[in-house]
Amino acid sequence: MEESNEFSYPGLYEVIFMKAEKFINTVLNWGRSNSLWPLTFGTSCCAIEMMTFGATKVDSDRLGVLFAGDSPRQSDLILVSGTITKKMARRLLNVYEQMPDPKYVIAVGACNVSGGLYHDSYNTIEGIDRIMPVDAFIPGCPPRPEEFLDAVRVLQKLIKENRSKAQINGNIR
């Protein structure tokens, strides 16, 4: 009972601080979600559809996905499009680790979701969620360019609601 006596409502300072932190977080997340610069990790077929995603008809730029840097140091989203083989796995992690926090991952194509067509191959990884955290999966072999738009919208929603893997795991600077 003593403990409950010690309970007090937050003071004015705490209220302002909490609100301010929440407000700042909201603004930051709004910024993060609307300027996702992708690192295009294209290895195979899905990379060609990713090219279409960046070209005129679908146009990724309207969602703030700007194919600008192509350098892991300047990107906050990695689009893993194409089969990841066992030889490539370490290279993928290497690139992923070079990206600054917070970083988001979209796994493109059936191969990266579950192994897809190559589920019984001896040299592919059945889903990249075995080696790294993934925020959004795009099924399809290969997916249509419009589905990339959808995945980006989903990721933006996750970031705004603090639900992306980087935010859950606390990998935010």
Place this chain on the structure above:
Amino acid sequence: MEKENSIRLNIGPVHPAMHGVLKLILDVKGDTIIRAQTEIGFLHRASEKIAETRYFANYYPIMDKLDYVSALNMEILYASAVEKAANIEIPARVVYIRTIMAEIQRIMSHLVFIGSFGEDLGNMTGFIWALRERELLMTVVEKISGGRLAPMYICNGGMFYDFPQGIEEDILKALSTIENKVNHEYNAMFTKNQIFLSRTKGVGILTKDMVKKYGITGPIARASGINRDLRKVSPYLAYDKVDFDIPLENEGDSYSRFVVRTREILESIKIIRQCIKDLPAGPYKAAVPWIIRIPKKDTFVKQESSRGEMGIFLVTDGGDKPYRLKLRSPTFFAIHALEELLVNIRVADAFVIVASVDPVMGEVDR
């Protein structure tokens, strides 16, 4: 002594200017490459092993993903191999539709080449334009087959669907747009562009002897003056019934590899127009059961894909699955030649040469 002053540069497998997942290991002295090695295998997906576990009719999706930029060519090649092994006669309409689809795919593949070649030279407009024109044909393929990059249109003995009504007009309309753009806009953007010319002319000269030494085929060989195109030399499908030329260049540099492909687009347009004109009526499919058994024999089929001569060595043993399937890929040999081609040139030009060879790692690594 040379080795002491040189720096080893590892480029790829993840590099914005690298096509797919090719890795170059360059020993550089100053800005000049003194020794070049290539490393492949980053996309080895075991297509040949998977073939031994799939029915003949179920292997088409994997063929799609081999050379994913020219998927229909791969499908047609595999269909020809199975049909030759199983002695399946295909109807006349199938022959013509397959020819049309193969050429549509060739145009799309070459447009991707033009786009990515432009991108590697810093010519982003070329990239956007080429993909814009490709989208016209992509829409047509989508109307016909329901798929885009991997259409899954061909099956044993024919196609899954007939041409939808009125598709011929759509194809012809798309073709005339592309012909117009290639003849006029692309000239302004590429072949009359001083920057493009100075970056590609005389860069990466592939001599006739090198072509023969490494066994290179396709547009790369034709850019070096080797007059060999399987569509003419040993005609298959309807290629002996249509009239077309083989674009030839003699210089063998990056520029001629570009020009050969551009002119091949125009030749393909010519072929499609003739095929649509004489498109016979009839069934779009021979009656072939889904599971077929092929007696013990070896079959070798080769066809001209967008990148060169693709071949299939199919070994059957009387079962319903292949006993062994070997894929002969054209760029596998072309990438071998890069080790000699990249020596004594500048690092900046290396990307132009790799892009002009136009490797698709899906078929190199299989």
Place this chain on the structure above:
Amino acid sequence: MATLDKLKNGFKGDLEVMTNEPSFSVISIKNKKLIKKLAWQIKEEFDILYALTVVDYSPNFELNYIFSNYKNADLLILKVNITEKDFAVDSITDIFSSANWEEREAYDLFGIKFNGHPDLRRILLPEDWPGHPLRKDFKVDDEIRNWTGLDLKF
């Protein structure tokens, strides 16, 4: 083909002609030691090694050398049998340069040794990859499917 008669005379009983069509022929040679000598003779008409296919008929392995030339699209398939006991064959890289990578691939996926090859390394798979996957006794089980390959060094 005209060369076939010439070859047959040169090799007598060792060479067997299995198919002889105008632009496609299949020959097989019994003694694998003669392959280099035969390759030199084939070189007179055929420019390139088009493909090299290995077929696993355990315990025998059949090597299919497919030759072609640039003048026309003629094909010549040369079959050589090797057994598991003596798992090596002479390399023809110094005769056909295009055989270089094809032989490396055969070494990679089947483990066949090519004597005299200038650079016999794995080509598609990393150096420390266990086993030769295209052999029939290599089964794709759960262990290999679940392995992510992160411990590979190459």
